[in-house]
Amino acid sequence: xxxxxxxxxxxxxxxxxxxxxxxxxxxxxxxxxxxxxxxxxxxxxxxxxxxxxxxxxxxxxxxxxxxxxxxxxxxxxxxxxxxxxxxxxxxxxxxxxxxxxxxxxxxxxxxxxxxxxxxxxxxxxxxxxxxxxxxxxxxxxxxxxxxxxxxxxxxxxxxxxxxxxxxxxxxxxxxxxxxxxxxxxxxxxxxxxxxxxxxxxxxxxxxxxxxxxxxxxxxxxxxxxxxxxxxxxxxxxxxxxxxxxxxxxxxxxxxxxxxxxxxxx
Numbered sequence: 001x002x003x004x005x006x007x008x009x010x011x012x013x014x015x016x017x018x019x020x021x022x023x024x025x026x027x028x029x030x031x032x033x034x035x036x037x038x039x040x041x042x043x044x045x046x047x048x049x050x051x052x053x054x055x056x057x058x059x060x061x062x063x064x065x066x067x068x069x070x071x072x073x074x075x076x077x078x079x080x081x082x083x084x085x086x087x088x089x090x091x092x093x094x095x096x097x098x099x100x101x102x103x104x105x106x107x108x109x110x111x112x113x114x115x116x117x118x119x120x121x122x123x124x125x126x127x128x129x130x131x132x133x134x135x136x137x138x139x140x141x142x143x144x145x146x147x148x149x150x151x152x153x154x155x156x157x158x159x160x161x162x163x164x165x166x167x168x169x170x171x172x173x174x175x176x177x178x179x180x181x182x183x184x185x186x187x188x189x190x191x192x193x194x195x196x197x198x199x200x201x202x203x204x205x206x207x208x209x210x211x212x213x214x215x216x217x218x219x220x221x222x223x224x225x226x227x228x229x230x231x232x233x234x235x236x237x238x239x240x241x242x243x244x245x246x247x248x249x250x251x252x253x254x255x256x257x258x259x260x261x262x263x264x265x
Contacts (some may be wrong), residue, residue, distance in 0.1 A: 001220075002185065004030040009084040016085040021129040023136060023231050024081055025218055043072060044153050048077055052095055070124070078103065078126045082113060085128055096174035097146045102190035114185050118229075123218070125229050132234030135188030137180045140216065142225030145175040154179060156201040178202060180230035181213055188232050210235045 002009065002024055003219065016022045045064075051059060055075055062068045082105055083090040095115075096106040105113050115138045116127040123203060127136040147163065155163060159178065163171050181202050185196040188211075206213060212235045219226040 002026045002030075002077065002080070003091070005080055005082075007084070009080070012081065012084050015180055016128065016130070017051065019111045020131045021127065021134060021231075021233055022081070022085060023125065023127045023216070023229065024077070025123060025125045025229060026077055028070045028077075028119070028124050029122060031073035031076045032069055036186075043068060046071075047072055047076065050079060054097060055095065057148045070114050070119055074124050074126070075121055077124050078115055078117055081126050082115060085130075086113060100189065103218060112124045115233060116184075117233075118183075118187070127231055127233075129233050133188040134231065134233040135184040135186065136217065136231045137183035137187065138218075138227050139176060139180050139183075140225060141228050143176060145172045145179065147171055147175060148201070150175060150179070152198065154182070154197050156198055158201045158204075167213070176228060177230070178214070180228050181232060183231045184213070184232040185211065188234075196250070206232070 002012070003026065006231050012022050012024055020231065033044065047058070048056065051072065055071075059068055060069055062071055076090070079090040079093040081094045082088075086093075091220050094106045096104050096229065097103055103115055103117060105115055112130055114129045114132060114134050116134050118125045118138045120138050120140060123138055125138045127134050151160065151163070154175065155178070163174055163178075166174060182195075182197045185202065185205070186197075189195065211232055213230060213232045216229040216231075217226055218229055
């Protein structure tokens, strides 16, 4: 976990060199100096100067100080991550955005490097891949997820069949896992919430489309219950990398075996 701009970045570079992808997490407060009393966050000119023009304009539209700090810190994290794996300076990394808002690297020093961002509360997650599209999503592991509330807009018919017989809290946990995986997949495509989650079955799309996924459970001073981090990427004949010691194999199957989180490449 990088603890601000100083990293450590060596494990990230090693994971990227070995596997072609890396997923890192950090607290946004590690990237910005604390303001008076340690409660506010100082958005200094040096940090703001790291933003590209589009991100500066976006920053000015955010009314809440915490939202501005989180936005700035997430871009700093992503720029430093790209710089670490492409042997360039963070200030030289230029971020641009597709029409749907998906970030990409517009920098000749990092050709073909794909990126993704996610955040919740104090926790930031960034991902980078040299083999194709990658998406990442993070959610609090204790986030309430009621089947009656989200099942209709989240689950395809086969997923309904897999989840319906499960008892709580197993079903709530499975719903949250499915939510993060579909969010990460939608981000990899550049669709975000515009993608109708109930119209595709995640396992079928992943297996037929050459995608792979992994789920990491991150624990730390972010919340009492930890967080789930899901990454979805294009398969390229490599084993999963980049999660380091945080990587866990999520239950490969549950219910009637329709759902799977595959830790292989």
